[in-house]
Amino acid sequence: MPVNRQILLDNRPDGAATVGNFKLVISQTPTLQDGQVLVRHHYLSLDPYMRGRMNDGKSYAQPQPLGQVMIGGTVGEVVESRHPRFQPGDLVLGTGGWQEYSVVNVSEPDALRKVDTTQAPLSYYLGAMGMPGVTAWYGLVKIIEPKAGQTVVVSAATGAVGSAFAALAKARGCRAVGIAGGPDKCKYAVEELGLEACIDHRLHPDFKSMSQALKEACPGGIDGHFENVGGHILDAVLLRANAFARIAICGMIAGYDGAPLPLQHPALILTNRVKMQGFIVSEHPELWPQAQAELASLVASGKLRPRETIAQGLESAPEAFLGLLKGKNFGKQLVKLI
Amino acid sequence: MPVNRQILLDNRPDGAATVGNFKLVISQTPTLQDGQVLVRHHYLSLDPYMRGRMNDGKSYAQPQPLGQVMIGGTVGEVVESRHPRFQPGDLVLGTGGWQEYSVVNVSEPDALRKVDTTQAPLSYYLGAMGMPGVTAWYGLVKIIEPKAGQTVVVSAATGAVGSAFAALAKARGCRAVGIAGGPDKCKYAVEELGLEACIDHRLHPDFKSMSQALKEACPGGIDGHFENVGGHILDAVLLRANAFARIAICGMIAGYDGAPLPLQHPALILTNRVKMQGFIVSEHPELWPQAQAELASLVASGKLRPRETIAQGLESAPEAFLGLLKGKNFGKQLVKLI
Numbered sequence: 001m002p003v004n005r006q007i008l009l010d011n012r013p014d015g016a017a018t019v020g021n022f023k024l025v026i027s028q029t030p031t032l033q034d035g036q037v038l039v040r041h042h043y044l045s046l047d048p049y050m051r052g053r054m055n056d057g058k059s060y061a062q063p064q065p066l067g068q069v070m071i072g073g074t075v076g077e078v079v080e081s082r083h084p085r086f087q088p089g090d091l092v093l094g095t096g097g098w099q100e101y102s103v104v105n106v107s108e109p110d111a112l113r114k115v116d117t118t119q120a121p122l123s124y125y126l127g128a129m130g131m132p133g134v135t136a137w138y139g140l141v142k143i144i145e146p147k148a149g150q151t152v153v154v155s156a157a158t159g160a161v162g163s164a165f166a167a168l169a170k171a172r173g174c175r176a177v178g179i180a181g182g183p184d185k186c187k188y189a190v191e192e193l194g195l196e197a198c199i200d201h202r203l204h205p206d207f208k209s210m211s212q213a214l215k216e217a218c219p220g221g222i223d224g225h226f227e228n229v230g231g232h233i234l235d236a237v238l239l240r241a242n243a244f245a246r247i248a249i250c251g252m253i254a255g256y257d258g259a260p261l262p263l264q265h266p267a268l269i270l271t272n273r274v275k276m277q278g279f280i281v282s283e284h285p286e287l288w289p290q291a292q293a294e295l296a297s298l299v300a301s302g303k304l305r306p307r308e309t310i311a312q313g314l315e316s317a318p319e320a321f322l323g324l325l326k327g328k329n330f331g332k333q334l335v336k337l338i
Numbered sequence: 339m340p341v342n343r344q345i346l347l348d349n350r351p352d353g354a355a356t357v358g359n360f361k362l363v364i365s366q367t368p369t370l371q372d373g374q375v376l377v378r379h380h381y382l383s384l385d386p387y388m389r390g391r392m393n394d395g396k397s398y399a400q401p402q403p404l405g406q407v408m409i410g411g412t413v414g415e416v417v418e419s420r421h422p423r424f425q426p427g428d429l430v431l432g433t434g435g436w437q438e439y440s441v442v443n444v445s446e447p448d449a450l451r452k453v454d455t456t457q458a459p460l461s462y463y464l465g466a467m468g469m470p471g472v473t474a475w476y477g478l479v480k481i482i483e484p485k486a487g488q489t490v491v492v493s494a495a496t497g498a499v500g501s502a503f504a505a506l507a508k509a510r511g512c513r514a515v516g517i518a519g520g521p522d523k524c525k526y527a528v529e530e531l532g533l534e535a536c537i538d539h540r541l542h543p544d545f546k547s548m549s550q551a552l553k554e555a556c557p558g559g560i561d562g563h564f565e566n567v568g569g570h571i572l573d574a575v576l577l578r579a580n581a582f583a584r585i586a587i588c589g590m591i592a593g594y595d596g597a598p599l600p601l602q603h604p605a606l607i608l609t610n611r612v613k614m615q616g617f618i619v620s621e622h623p624e625l626w627p628q629a630q631a632e633l634a635s636l637v638a639s640g641k642l643r644p645r646e647t648i649a650q651g652l653e654s655a656p657e658a659f660l661g662l663l664k665g666k667n668f669g670k671q672l673v674k675l676i
């Protein structure tokens with residue numbers, strides 16, 4: 001069996017996460033038992049939700065256990081199989097985590113799914129065609145439920161979720177406005193993603209300034225918002241929300257480091273009769289086929305052209321992940337392992 | 339035409355509202371024109387939402403204009419009519435405001451409705467059978483949508499809205515828990531309203547203490563919450579919320595005086611996949627008949643026995659209203675004018 005390199009969570013962050021929270025170890029992949037498959041990972045997905053898992057305490061999911069391989073989505077190739085449904089050479093999507101190989105018990109539901117690389121490149125199944133794309137779809141279609149002509153806003157607009165959201169919103173005739181960090185991302189959001197406007201949050205680091213920027217970018221107010229960030233951005237969106245606005249809460253990356261991140265004006269939820277709803281897309285597996293079918297058609301027609309930032313080699317994963325948390329990535333952050 | 343006494347909003351509060359914000363004036367009721375009706379008010383309703391209207395600035399409704407009669411629901415008797423649908427002696431519900439008489443243009447939709455005092459006493463149409471009752475119904479039925487056996491919490495539990503909420507929730511087989519101010523109200527909530535438990539918020543004036551009290555009162559967590567207050571109560575409810583909990587935001591009386599009232603842990607909306615939704619019941623007139631039919635049946639069967647606090651005379655309205663904002667009322671706060 002091949003040698004496997006793995007990255008474990010070694011200790012929990014005290015404030016911001018650091019490379020010292022992780023540890024690289026080398027191990028032997030175990031001999032397969034019946035019903036198991038050995039997958040060699042081609043790409044590892046890095047996603048903001050992982051930061052939440054690094055903390056202890058009550059959350060929507062079990063915290064990432066210490067001393068175990070960091071959780072994460074992976075795409076790769078079956079190299080050995082003791083399950084009749086999989087053959088060596090099959091390209092598969094799974095949650096193999098931060099390691100080069102994984103042994104998968106195929107009997108667990110959704111543990112491993114074959115993917116069709118004639119529809120899209122393998123890596124897209126970690127981004128636009130995978131969890132981030134379906135996340136954008138769920139928030140837009142099931143929570144925001146926009147009508148054509150309505151204004152929707154998305155924070156982290158150029159990320160894997162944000163760019164899929166932009167394409168899905170445009171396909172519904174919405175006026176889509178983004179929020180992103182820095183002039184390059186904002187230029188890309190408008191010129192490549194086709195957003196009506198993009199607000200550089202670095203130029204608007206407080207509530208008052210962000211509110212003013214949103215007022216200018218959304219002169220008719222905000223009908224729907226997809227929140228990836230939290231903090232003063234969410235406060236400002238609430239101020240500019242139209243009556244009966246819907247806010248899908250997907251992430252609050254601004255608060256993941258443990259600093260208190262209050263919502264300053266929750267009374268606006270009442271004033272503007274806002275619906276605000278948090279969700280985790282993995283809890284809605286019945287909707288994935290419908291979502292992925294639409295995402296595949298947007299990819300096929302060129303209306304969704306995901307940008308990727310690719311780090312090389314497993315050992316680069318911690319630095320790439322910390323960069324993602326600071327917005328250093330541009331589009332979907334991946335680690336190429338092979 | 340009779341002499342009319344009226345209370346106007348004279349100036350806006352700077353912080354807490356005071357009696358000095360109001361002014362009593364005496365005027366002549368004008369001669370009726372065709373299509374108008376003169377109503378003598380028997381009861382004036384005092385409600386927390388009025389405090390919000392006293393402030394200037396963006397809100398769900400126009401601010402109460404300065405120098406005009408304070409807005410408010412009223413029940414009374416038609417004393418003169420120049421509209422064929424109304425006759426002297428008809429008992430009616432309207433929004434006559436803080437005055438003894440009002441002239442109503444009947445052609446405006448829902449300006450004046452006849453009420454059936456064989457179903458319930460006249461004053462109930464300002465409470466359990468009126469706007470507060472329907473408010474409780476909308477939040478429970480349309481936002482919280484509880485299943486039998488689920489735990490629902492209501493703040494301001496012994497008020498007009500809270501007591502109707504309690505009866506409606508019990509009728510659906512929910513485990514209903516209240517929050518109220520002081521031992522008398524808590525005793526009443528359990529013994530008379532039939533709540534499973536009632537938390538005295540005066541004994542739990544901070545997030546940590548309220549969280550602990552909710553944990554003890556709701557050992558299975560919270561599935562639905564009806565928020566009338568805001569502040570640390572809402573924070574604590576979010577902490578104890580079960581996955582997919584629903585929170586109806588009806589009021590945030592704790593923040594009406596203009597002090598900042600942040601939500602300290604909005605990330606819990608995501609962690610617990612909470613739906614939080616603000617609403618104004620007057621925007622959903624199509625649902626009133628359904629709601630009122632259920633409320634009437636609960637009143638008829640004795641399952642909803644509203645308690646009232648009745649101030650005497652128009653001149654007592656400002657003091658009674660300020661008392662309401664401080665929780666000095668017990669049940670529905672009314673002013674008896676006749």
